[in-house]
Amino acid sequence: MRVFKFGGASVKDADGIKNVYDVLQKVGYEDVILVVSAMGKTTNALEVVIKNYFEKSTELNASVQEIKKYHNQILLDLFEDENHSVFNAVNAQFAELEYFLAHNKSPNYNFVYDQVVSFGELISTNILSHYMNFRGIQTQWLDVRNFIKTNANYRDAEVDWETTQQNISKNVPRKQLNITQGFLGADENNFTTTLGREGSDYTAGIFAYCLNAESVTIWKDVPGVMNADPRYFENASLLNQISYREAIELAFYGATVIHPKTLQPLQKKEIPLYVKSFINPLLKGTCVSKGVDLEPQYPCFIVKREQLLISLSSIDFSFIMEENISEIFGLFHEFKIKVNLIQNSAISFSVCVEDKFGNFPELNAILSKKFKVEYSENVTLYTIRHFTEEAAQTVEANKEVLLKQVSRETMQIVTKELN
Numbered sequence: 001m002r003v004f005k006f007g008g009a010s011v012k013d014a015d016g017i018k019n020v021y022d023v024l025q026k027v028g029y030e031d032v033i034l035v036v037s038a039m040g041k042t043t044n045a046l047e048v049v050i051k052n053y054f055e056k057s058t059e060l061n062a063s064v065q066e067i068k069k070y071h072n073q074i075l076l077d078l079f080e081d082e083n084h085s086v087f088n089a090v091n092a093q094f095a096e097l098e099y100f101l102a103h104n105k106s107p108n109y110n111f112v113y114d115q116v117v118s119f120g121e122l123i124s125t126n127i128l129s130h131y132m133n134f135r136g137i138q139t140q141w142l143d144v145r146n147f148i149k150t151n152a153n154y155r156d157a158e159v160d161w162e163t164t165q166q167n168i169s170k171n172v173p174r175k176q177l178n179i180t181q182g183f184l185g186a187d188e189n190n191f192t193t194t195l196g197r198e199g200s201d202y203t204a205g206i207f208a209y210c211l212n213a214e215s216v217t218i219w220k221d222v223p224g225v226m227n228a229d230p231r232y233f234e235n236a237s238l239l240n241q242i243s244y245r246e247a248i249e250l251a252f253y254g255a256t257v258i259h260p261k262t263l264q265p266l267q268k269k270e271i272p273l274y275v276k277s278f279i280n281p282l283l284k285g286t287c288v289s290k291g292v293d294l295e296p297q298y299p300c301f302i303v304k305r306e307q308l309l310i311s312l313s314s315i316d317f318s319f320i321m322e323e324n325i326s327e328i329f330g331l332f333h334e335f336k337i338k339v340n341l342i343q344n345s346a347i348s349f350s351v352c353v354e355d356k357f358g359n360f361p362e363l364n365a366i367l368s369k370k371f372k373v374e375y376s377e378n379v380t381l382y383t384i385r386h387f388t389e390e391a392a393q394t395v396e397a398n399k400e401v402l403l404k405q406v407s408r409e410t411m412q413i414v415t416k417e418l419n
Helices: 014-027 042-055 057-078 085-103 109-134 161-171 199-211 244-252 260-269 322-334 360-367 389-396
Strands: 002-006 032-036 139-141 177-181 184-186 192-194 215-220 241-243 273-277 286-289 300-314 338-344 348-354 371-385 399-406 410-417
Touching: 002 199, 014 057, 014 109, 032 109, 032 199, 042 057, 042 109, 057 085, 057 109, 085 109, 109 139, 109 177, 109 184, 109 192, 161 199, 177 199, 199 215, 199 260, 241 244, 244 260, 244 286, 244 371, 260 273, 300 360, 322 338, 322 348, 322 360, 338 399, 360 371, 371 389, 371 399, 389 399, 389 410
Parallel strands: 002 032, 002 215, 032 177, 139 177, 215 273, 241 286
Antiparallel strands: 184 192, 273 286, 300 348, 300 371, 338 348, 371 410, 399 410
């Protein structure tokens, strides 16, 4: 069995749905399971619904109706007959969402989040399944919550692998096209859970592992994995092959290649993962598998913008020792500040961090009581895997280098644009 994952961009409108049909005609669909995300920006729109549910009840209905209108237009563009059963099926799912919003008693934000956002995937897969049947490809729609079982850690649930393995291996039909939802699972009480960051890719990895799949293919609007983000680097090149290890290394440094939790189950069974273009599906794309780290052997560039470079030194010139560093990292954790680079000497300690939630001013007030704190805002962190001097010069050109750190295969450079 092959596992295909289609993200929100690939099913954002009627043309996207039609293109999925065309892709399947070209690459085959027998003995395939499609893992599909919510359409376009539906998850973001459902997050607005949740915000209105808790904070702006007067705007709640309007935000739901906006999502309903968006999906209804896609249905009208796809189906010639407005009496087609898909309209009733989608309306029933919206009725279920509205019932939950009207009758839920739980004040737990994370619980509500998972119950509400899940409708994005449930609706998108319902539409896709009906459309495939309409075009002559018979499908089996699977509710992923009957297969992937998790704990009750809403928004970042952990998979119960033993139960999930049994459910998938015994109950997923073979020799046909199955369509199911990414990102979702269910706890022991059958409440919906979500799998956290890159949850749909992870879903594909879970099914592949449990089914001993031939391969996983993630379909994107790019030809495969590039050695750099084309938005920031001219002449970014396609990587034909990446090892599991290298993909995990790139993800660790911030590349949006494939999340490690997706790769780990595939690596255990050496199931290859392909990243391919849904625009040109017959192109080879990139293969992530066991073997050579990179082919071709290009430097790989990862860019993290809007970073904060913090330098701490002891006020009395004493050494910054393990107990100081432990305390500092405890504070970073408490204030939800992500550390991306560390460099320390006897009396100073520098970190490049990401202050996603704007908590640094409060943290700075605490740190300043014990340390001399200097910082530079809005800096950029470049990571170069398999660096060369030429690659470093490309990054450093027309910039002020604030910090540089080099290991055997990786160079990290913190820069600020010159005025």
